[in-house]
């Protein structure tokens with residue numbers, strides 16, 4: 196009888212053969228994240244793990260530059276993140292079912308207007324739903340605490356209860372907050388490639404308390420996420 200993970204990996208075959216050489220580009224903000232993912236993927240040639248830099252602008256530019264150099268079947272934004280209280284605990288993993296540019300828009304005396312409300316496009320990019328399901332099932336089957344939800348991309352990391360409340364009022368299903376996902380996803384969209392965002396939680400979104408960040412737990416979870424990616428896409 197097949198294990199849960201074997202069943203999931205069978206589904207993964209669909210994507211392994213999706214196109215050309217089927218390589219997967221993974222973008223992380225900083226080197227420590229890149230190393231954690233690479234430990235998990237064990238330097239498999241299927242993956243190219245590159246630095247996106249800090250924030251969505253750098254992430255979009257560097258992802259676009261990487262995509263121009265090679266052929267890929269999937270783009271992944273990966274890294275650590277803040278987790279919204281009650282949605283994603285420290286050390287857990289979040290897989291985005293929506294990637295949202297949460298603070299891109301305009302402030303008005305009556306509140307925030309999103310890109311959508313301004314008529315300049317969409318603040319949301321949707322990851323490939325089948326892949327989201329495949330990976331979240333694979334993680335759950337290995338006992339990894341995993342949540343699916345909206346991952347917000349912000350240009351300023353949230354550091355107050357007031358901003359946290361504003362964000363959760365706009366995105367009721369927000370699970371985590373990072374700073375590169377929407378940039379990576381924008382570049383992937385330009386190439387008509389599917390995108391995923393995978394974040395492991397280092398801290399709680401809210402009043403800034405750098406001393407409370409649990410980088411070790413988040414990097415260990417990021418390595419475990421890399422291991423699942425390798426098993427789903429290469430075994």
Ligand SMILES: O=C(O)c1cccc(C(=O)CC[C@H]2O[C@@H](n3cnc4c(=O)[nH]cnc43)[C@H](O)[C@@H]2O)c1
Pocket residue numbers: 224225227228248249250274275276277278349351352353372373374375397398399400410
């Ligand atoms: O201080 C360190 O030693 C250190 C080591 C590795 C990474 C960092 C970062 O600060 C990574 C920044 C990166 O992480 C994402 N992130 C993490 N928590 C949050 C948050 O609460 N709100 C927004 N972004 C968050 C983000 O994508 C940053 O690019 C530090």
